[in-house]
Amino acid sequence: MAKPLNSMVVAVLAFSVYIVFSGSVSTYDLLTGVIVATTTGVLFSSITLQNPWKTLSPRRWYYTLRYAARYFTIDETKAHLDVIKRILHPKAPVNPAIVKVPFGVESDYAKTAIACSITNTPGTVVVEIDEVEKVFYVHWIDAKTLDPVKAREEISLVFEKYSKKIFD
Template identity: 60%
Template sequence: MRRVSRGFIVFILAFTVYVVYTGSISGYDIVTGVIVSAVIGALFSNIVVEKPIKVVDPRRWLHLLVYALLYFTYYEAKAHIDVIRRILHPKLPVNPAIVEAPYRIESDFAITAVANSITNTPGTVVVDIDPSKKNFYIHWISAKTLDPLEARREIFETFEKHAKRIFE
């Protein structure tokens, strides 16, 4: 039963990709899409999601929407402006360093979401991760601090708060 519900999530994902990629919803596309997605769902049911109930929770989707809107408008713009200022500044005020910063989330999806959020904002890149010590190693264009907890607060504490609501 669990495998079926996991597979169903994969089915939805595969069917969406199939239809969007094909770019049409004629009867032929829907019939072949359903067959293809059912096969994919059966094959990949055990590797994509662990707890399918999380995927159908509307509150998590709402949090995701809020986070996406905030991230792509506010946080992205803020980071871009900061990096543009540093590039155009005649003195090129950079202070690059790789800082260690601990994360406090458990699930693979949340860790991935936070790490990709950090990397996607200009100025910070996750270069490595140590799951046993629960540490990110982040390259920072203007390291304000080398203290792990300070760096965590500066770079990704808000991302982590959102990711926790969405994925955990």
């Protein structure tokens, strides 16, 4: 039962992307959309989904929207303004280091979401991930601390909190 449901969830996501991208609900687009989405769902569901019920949880979608709203307004604005200030400052002040940032999530999607969130905020870029030690190595433009626990609080604690609720 899980396999067809997996395919269906991936197909519905692919179909939504197809229709939004084409911007049309004509018979031709709906039909080609169904064909492409079904093929995508059947071919890729085994490598993209393990537990389809997570995708159907309204609670997880609610946290996704909350995370997006917070991320694009508060976190991104703070990080952008900080790096823009450094770029436009006459001395271009930087204090860079590659620090360890531990994480406590389990699923690959959650790890990817945290890594992408860190990299998408200017001032921090993930250079390497150690899955055994469960740490990211992050290049930080203004390394306030080298202590992994404090670095996690400064860089990724918020992202981790939401990623855990959405993906784990």
